[in-house]
Amino acid sequence: MKKIIIVGGVAGGASAAARLRRLSEEDQIILFEKDEYISFANCGLPYYLGGVIQDHDRLLVQTVEGMSKRFALDIRNFSEVIKVDPQAKTLQVYDHRNQTTYEEDFDVIILSPGAKPLVPPFAGLQEATNWFTLRNIPDTDAIYAFMQTHQPKHATVVGGGFIGVEMAENLREKGLEVTLVEKMPQVLAPLDFEMAQLVHEELQLSGVKLRLNAGVDHFEQAGSQVVLDDGSRFETDMIILAIGVRPTTDLGKDTFALGPRGHFLVNNRLQLFTPNNEVLEHCYAIGDAIEVVDFVNQAKTAIPLAWPANRQGRIVADIINGDAITYEGTLGSSVLKVFDLTIATTGNNERTLKQKGIPYVALHAHRGNHAGYYPNAKNIALKILYHPDTKRILGAQGVGGEGTEKRIDVIATAIKLHASIESLSSLELCYAPPFSSAKDPVNILGYIAENLIQNRYRMFYAHEVDTLAQNKAFFLDVRTPIEFSTGHLPNAINIEVDALRERLAELPQERNTPIYVNCQVGQRAYLAIQILRSHGYQNLYNLSGGYTTYRASQFVSA
Numbered sequence: 163m164k165k166i167i168i169v170g171g172v173a174g175g176a177s178a179a180a181r182l183r184r185l186s187e188e189d190q191i192i193l194f195e196k197d198e199y200i201s202f203a204n205c206g207l208p209y210y211l212g213g214v215i216q217d218h219d220r221l222l223v224q225t226v227e228g229m230s231k232r233f234a235l236d237i238r239n240f241s242e243v244i245k246v247d248p249q250a251k252t253l254q255v256y257d258h259r260n261q262t263t264y265e266e267d268f269d270v271i272i273l274s275p276g277a278k279p280l281v282p283p284f285a286g287l288q289e290a291t292n293w294f295t296l297r298n299i300p301d302t303d304a305i306y307a308f309m310q311t312h313q314p315k316h317a318t319v320v321g322g323g324f325i326g327v328e329m330a331e332n333l334r335e336k337g338l339e340v341t342l343v344e345k346m347p348q349v350l351a352p353l354d355f356e357m358a359q360l361v362h363e364e365l366q367l368s369g370v371k372l373r374l375n376a377g378v379d380h381f382e383q384a385g386s387q388v389v390l391d392d393g394s395r396f397e398t399d400m401i402i403l404a405i406g407v408r409p410t411t412d413l414g415k416d417t418f419a420l421g422p423r424g425h426f427l428v429n430n431r432l433q434l435f436t437p438n439n440e441v442l443e444h445c446y447a448i449g450d451a452i453e454v455v456d457f458v459n460q461a462k463t464a465i466p467l468a469w470p471a472n473r474q475g476r477i478v479a480d481i482i483n484g485d486a487i488t489y490e491g492t493l494g495s496s497v498l499k500v501f502d503l504t505i506a507t508t509g510n511n512e513r514t515l516k517q518k519g520i521p522y523v524a525l526h527a528h529r530g531n532h533a534g535y536y537p538n539a540k541n542i543a544l545k546i547l548y549h550p551d552t553k554r555i556l557g558a559q560g561v562g563g564e565g566t567e568k569r570i571d572v573i574a575t576a577i578k579l580h581a582s583i584e585s586l587s588s589l590e591l592c593y594a595p596p597f598s599s600a601k602d603p604v605n606i607l608g609y610i611a612e613n614l615i616q617n618r619y620r621m622f623y624a625h626e627v628d629t630l631a632q633n634k635a636f637f638l639d640v641r642t643p644i645e646f647s648t649g650h651l652p653n654a655i656n657i658e659v660d661a662l663r664e665r666l667a668e669l670p671q672e673r674n675t676p677i678y679v680n681c682q683v684g685q686r687a688y689l690a691i692q693i694l695r696s697h698g699y700q701n702l703y704n705l706s707g708g709y710t711t712y713r714a715s716q717f718v719s720a
């Protein structure tokens with residue numbers, strides 16, 4: 163029989179506790195949670211505030227009583243572990259109810275203390291009484307109570323990450339005017355810029371005022387004035403700080419090795435190290451508090467998401483019970499809803515691959531989420547990245563209607579199974595008109611990649627258009643004149659694909675001249691390129707994602 167201590171009773175900690183008990187009826191399991199609630203639905207909190215989830219109790223996935231009974235656990239809430247001595251195998255617990263400190267011993271310890279919101283020392287924040295962060299149920303209750311009592315008309319959300327964007331949506335759904343302030347040029351960092359532009363448009367169309375490239379400088383008048391670092395200022399009634407999180411690792415900062423941003427360092431068996439880098443066989447850490455290996459680029463990173471925390475919670479229990487399993491790294495698959503859009507990502511984006519010096523090919527596609535003739539088909543904008551030599555898929559992003567995350571999930575599966583980009587063409591996926599097309603958008607990505615790999619054409623990208631235009635590139639737009647009249651690339655000439663065979667004389671006659679072809683999404687351009695190839699043109703480029711991706715990339719938030 164082992165005495166196992168778990169620190170932190172939500173995603174990682176609760177998963178570990180349940181799995182440990184399923185694997186052994188013998189072990190003594192004590193779970194310490196510093197707050198009142200265990201196993202609550204962090205991910206549901208914004209939706210409670212937006213009124214989508216109406217019943218507060220629905221946020222409590224498990225209660226202390228319920229979980230203690232079902233899994234025969236000794237759960238101690240309001241109990242904060244303040245120090246761990248891995249050599250003596252003891253820890254100090256501060257009981258918030260009695261305000262006393264006591265010691266416990268253990269054979270094995272699992273730390274899952276999570277991460278807490280960053281709160282920069284903005285001038286004027288201390289005097290403000292209208293600012294909040296969102297991590298747990300008390301935070302949620304405080305925001306809810308403030309909204310009930312103060313009836314705010316305007317909210318400022320600082321930070322355009324997942325929680326910031328979800329809060330912006332939910333506060334807007336509650337009828338507030340919302341300004342979202344983000345220091346970077348885009349929201350949602352896992353997306354590349356041109357994909358994030360689709361989200362910017364959706365946020366703006368839904369009434370969220372976006373202030374990109376603008377950080378908060380300070381607050382004035384007890385938080386009712388927000389002053390940005392570009393000198394602009396506006397009035398607000400409440401402030402949500404969603405700037406990011408930092409790991410809650412203070413309890414082990416002197417006893418365990420920490421990474422550059424304060425995360426616990428662990429090996430692939432989730433075991434902690436001493437500050438001298440000796441493995442502590444009986445000490446484990448999981449969840450938002452640890453550094454993980456990026457599954458794609460194998461570098462150390464931190465990915466605070468629920469899937470890794472739950473997965474690690476399960477396998478740490480398996481490891482403790484003698485399984486030879488290891489944690490193979492985190493892909494960072496994620497999804498969120500922004501009004502009518504679904505946004506999903508997996509693996510590395512273009513920005514990360516550039517930073518890491520990893521070669522890649524990017525391609526975009528736009529496809530209906532189901533058959534166009536079946537009512538309410540919505541577009542899905544997809545971007546995929548693969549290695550030009552190994553053809554291994556490196557990452558994907560999707561922004562669109564229902565079913566967007568299904569496509570990214572398929573690609574996430576392919577990445578985990580080390581599939582090549584070409585193999586996406588041969589995936590036999592479910593099809594009926596309400597759900598997809600006989601060629602699923604994922605298959606289409608494979609087909610486009612095959613064309614590139616077989617050198618049928620090369621890609622050019624929205625971000626290259628300005629430079630190409632300056633160099634007097636020949637842009638050929640093969641859409642209809644009506645589509646062309648709604649907007650086109652600079653100085654493009656318009657020859658509709660169906661008229662191309664008859665109007666070849668209007669093209670440069672030198673067959674080596676590069677011709678940059680575009681249509682709305684890339685499909686008609688591909689056909690046009692095939693026609694041009696058969697007439698001897700050799701230097702042909704297709705605009706990745708077509709005019710749709712180009713137009714999105716040009717969106718200017720007001």
Ligand code: FAD
Pocket residue numbers: 169170171172173174175194195196197204205206207208241242243244274275276277296297298325410413448449450451466467468469471
């Ligand atoms: P947590 O679940 O945060 O649990 C840590 C617990 O440890 C806390 O309850 C804390 O009080 C306790 N603790 C800390 N220190 C001590 C101590 N010294 N002693 C005792 N107890 C301690 N992820 C997604 O994948 N999808 C989503 O849609 C999503 N939405 C989110 C929305 C919100 C508002 C938030 C806050 C998070 C969201 N996340 C989402 C992230 C996800 O909830 C976390 O990645 C996950 O909960 C991490 O699990 P964890 O066990 O590491 O930490």
